[in-house]
Amino acid sequence: MLSLVWVFLLFPHPLFLLYIYPLSFATSIAPHTNLSLSLSFSFSLLFTSLFFMGAIDVSVIAKTEGESMVKREEERMREAEYLKGVRHLCDTGVTKVPSRYILPAPERPHIVRCGDISSSHNLKLPIIDLSLLHTPKRAVALEALSMACKEYGFFQVVNHGIPSEVIKDMIDVSKRFFGMPYDEREKYMSSDLRSPVRYGTSFNQIKDRVFCWRDFLKLNCQPLESVLPFWPSSPADMRDKTIAYANGMKSLFKELMSAILESLGVSKKVLSEFDDGSHLMVVNCFPPCPEPNLTLGMPPHSDYGFLTLLLQDQVAGLQVQYKDEWVTIEPVPGAFVVNIGDHLEIFSNGIYKSILHRVLVNSLQNRISIASLHSMPIEKVISTAAELVSESSPKRYMDTDFATFLNYISSTETKKKNFLESRKLTCTRDQTTEGQLC
Numbered sequence: 001m002l003s004l005v006w007v008f009l010l011f012p013h014p015l016f017l018l019y020i021y022p023l024s025f026a027t028s029i030a031p032h033t034n035l036s037l038s039l040s041f042s043f044s045l046l047f048t049s050l051f052f053m054g055a056i057d058v059s060v061i062a063k064t065e066g067e068s069m070v071k072r073e074e075e076r077m078r079e080a081e082y083l084k085g086v087r088h089l090c091d092t093g094v095t096k097v098p099s100r101y102i103l104p105a106p107e108r109p110h111i112v113r114c115g116d117i118s119s120s121h122n123l124k125l126p127i128i129d130l131s132l133l134h135t136p137k138r139a140v141a142l143e144a145l146s147m148a149c150k151e152y153g154f155f156q157v158v159n160h161g162i163p164s165e166v167i168k169d170m171i172d173v174s175k176r177f178f179g180m181p182y183d184e185r186e187k188y189m190s191s192d193l194r195s196p197v198r199y200g201t202s203f204n205q206i207k208d209r210v211f212c213w214r215d216f217l218k219l220n221c222q223p224l225e226s227v228l229p230f231w232p233s234s235p236a237d238m239r240d241k242t243i244a245y246a247n248g249m250k251s252l253f254k255e256l257m258s259a260i261l262e263s264l265g266v267s268k269k270v271l272s273e274f275d276d277g278s279h280l281m282v283v284n285c286f287p288p289c290p291e292p293n294l295t296l297g298m299p300p301h302s303d304y305g306f307l308t309l310l311l312q313d314q315v316a317g318l319q320v321q322y323k324d325e326w327v328t329i330e331p332v333p334g335a336f337v338v339n340i341g342d343h344l345e346i347f348s349n350g351i352y353k354s355i356l357h358r359v360l361v362n363s364l365q366n367r368i369s370i371a372s373l374h375s376m377p378i379e380k381v382i383s384t385a386a387e388l389v390s391e392s393s394p395k396r397y398m399d400t401d402f403a404t405f406l407n408y409i410s411s412t413e414t415k416k417k418n419f420l421e422s423r424k425l426t427c428t429r430d431q432t433t434e435g436q437l438c
């Protein structure tokens with residue numbers, strides 16, 4: 001059947017139109033039967049008569065067929081170019097956003113002035129001074145942490161103990177990675193969600209109907225010794241700089257989780273699960289965009305893990321949803337933005353919420369951000385802490401695991417918080433059922 005389609009596409013010639021097409025058509029209706037021969041004969045007769053009566057203008061058909069073939073080929077080539085990423089697209093000198101990246105009007109960001117991310121909608125997130133955790137003021141810091149997790153689901157941390165050199169080097173090597181020629185970056189392209197290294201573009205380039213203005217390098221960091229040989233070997237210092245950064249992120253995550261468990265009033269036994277927990281580093285590159293009000297660097301989404309630790313260079317772009325509004329997070333030099341992920345929302349029985357966020361792009365500056373997503377080992381089941389479930393506060397989420405999440409994202413277009421929504425339970429006095437909100 002497929003080969004017959006090719007015959008149609010490849011040979012817009014009168015002979016084909018009058019004899020081969022009818023035969024193909026008839027064979028597809030009634031394959032391998034005498035009926036196909038007689039149908040074919042009848043169609044040929046009909047087409048021949050129409051041809052000689054001038055009712056079929058083969059030159060018009062052939063031209064139309066030829067034109068649509070060229071269009072299809074151009075479309076295929078454009079799509080192949082888009083898959084090379086926005087950095088590559090910018091290198092070709094685009095001056096307008098191609099339609100593949102243009103969001104439907106209601107999903108577009110409202111950027112007041114082109115190239116500038118509106119300052120009227122900026123939000124100063126709570127800033128937690130982590131050095132206080134090691135002083136008699138620990139209780140004050142825990143109270144601030146708890147308030148930030150409940151009210152915003154996002155906060156910034158300072159005095160976190162990660163050397164400024166390690167931070168600077170990571171941003172610097174990331175910029176140099178995305179600055180390499182496309183052929184170098186392409187080596188790490190993979191559509192396998194479990195691959196230890198994955199270079200790509202958009203949010204989910206296989207599923208996205210509208211592409212995002214982002215390229216990324218995803219590095220699995222667990223277990224470090226086994227994934228390391230797969231990480232990019234250029235720039236030459238990429239691995240060393242990234243190892244130092246990844247180790248820093250892991251200890252910062254564990255320190256934050258210890259404080260968060262304390263703020264929730266639950267046992268810290270679970271902390272040991274994070275020693276070999278999943279750790280994914282996502283290095284994002286958002287090149288300048290000629291029409292930033294038509295597209296997004298990343299669409300609204302929440303993160304799957306317990307916590308995400310985000311390093312952004314000093315270019316604003318991250319927006320979080322706060323009281324039904326999109327607000328921009330102002331970068332604070334040397335600080336990390338921390339946000340609650342879906343797994344912590346499940347673990348805390350919804351006391352701490354994972355919040356939707358998205359990324360704006362701008363017309364002037366390249367932006368780099370590095371997100372470190374942490375959770376338990378991928379084979380572990382995430383369930384709600386027993387201490388947080390009671391008759392007055394029933395379990396609100398189904399247990400979940402990483403495999404379920406991966407299956408979910410590879411089978412749907414991940415928009416908004418729909419994975420977490422799919423884990424919610426309906427609570428009644430004595431039973432819980434899947435699928436609806438309490």
Ligand SMILES: O=C(O)CCC(=O)C(=O)O
Nearest residue numbers: 282284312318359369371
């Ligand atoms: O670039 C940012 O500010 C946020 C990145 C992000 O949300 C992500 O990588 O999941």
